[in-house]
Amino acid sequence: MLAPTEPSTRTRPVTVTAACVFGDRELVVIAGPCAVEGIEMIRATARAVRDAGAGMLRGGAFKPRTSPHSFQGMGAEALPLLAQAAREAGLPVITEVGDPRQVDLVVQHADMLQIGARSMQNYPLLAEVGLSRKPVVLKRGLAATLKEFLLAAEHIQVRGNEAVVLCERGIRTFETASRFTLDLTAIPLLKQETHLPVIVDPSHAGGKAHLVPPLARAAVAAGADGLMVEVHPRPAESRSDADQALGFAEFADLMRQVDRCAAVLGRARGMTGVEQ
Numbered sequence: 001m002l003a004p005t006e007p008s009t010r011t012r013p014v015t016v017t018a019a020c021v022f023g024d025r026e027l028v029v030i031a032g033p034c035a036v037e038g039i040e041m042i043r044a045t046a047r048a049v050r051d052a053g054a055g056m057l058r059g060g061a062f063k064p065r066t067s068p069h070s071f072q073g074m075g076a077e078a079l080p081l082l083a084q085a086a087r088e089a090g091l092p093v094i095t096e097v098g099d100p101r102q103v104d105l106v107v108q109h110a111d112m113l114q115i116g117a118r119s120m121q122n123y124p125l126l127a128e129v130g131l132s133r134k135p136v137v138l139k140r141g142l143a144a145t146l147k148e149f150l151l152a153a154e155h156i157q158v159r160g161n162e163a164v165v166l167c168e169r170g171i172r173t174f175e176t177a178s179r180f181t182l183d184l185t186a187i188p189l190l191k192q193e194t195h196l197p198v199i200v201d202p203s204h205a206g207g208k209a210h211l212v213p214p215l216a217r218a219a220v221a222a223g224a225d226g227l228m229v230e231v232h233p234r235p236a237e238s239r240s241d242a243d244q245a246l247g248f249a250e251f252a253d254l255m256r257q258v259d260r261c262a263a264v265l266g267r268a269r270g271m272t273g274v275e276q
């Protein structure tokens, strides 16, 4: 039996709500679809991920897509739907903001802002989010070094917003069998270099649903403070990132696996919204 591992004493927790705190003993799992596609699917997903034990709902409104011909998200129209679904489920909610001009609008609907990998070095955006005072998940750029990642976080912090959570989501390497390569080494290195909580997105890293559970387990074992996982009511019909989305039953199973890993490490998982 391994000795229980304390979360890094250097980690300064980021509080979103009383029940949703990153970097504390409890792991926080953020879950939801890549993109909001309508009220029914986001409502069903919010309920399902809450019942499985997720601590926060995710859902994209403004989607940065590699191809301009792909679904770009529902845009502003998605924000009240996302907020409504989260409110009904009793979960806080995160969504991506991709343009400094969208920040004022997005902060009205979200409890936490997401800066996507493709925006990690959008300095006007980082500055605007820094002024907003909303907690932020900053995703690592596709080809960013850890130094560049940490300096991007500082662009937010120097504007007065200290509530930054770092998210490792895989980097570009020569390997093409997975969508990206999850850099597990980043977790202990970032925790050594900074007091910011570190979470991992196994969905975008692996790019395939069957890779999500092993990558998630590895991330928890390596000391991640939480996870961000894509979940869709009917993964095959997902309008974006269909290959990597988990269905509701798969997500519930993943949460049971995460619980077992967390228990071995002496770290509970946030149980917002479900009876303990």
Ligand code: PEP
Pocket (backbone or CB within 6 Å): 034, 060, 064, 115, 116, 117, 118, 139, 169, 201, 204
């Ligand atoms: C997302 O979270 O849906 C997303 C687009 O992720 P990333 O910015 O990491 O590619």
Ligand code: MN
Pocket (backbone or CB within 6 Å): 034, 035, 204, 230, 240, 241
């Ligand atoms: Mn996605």
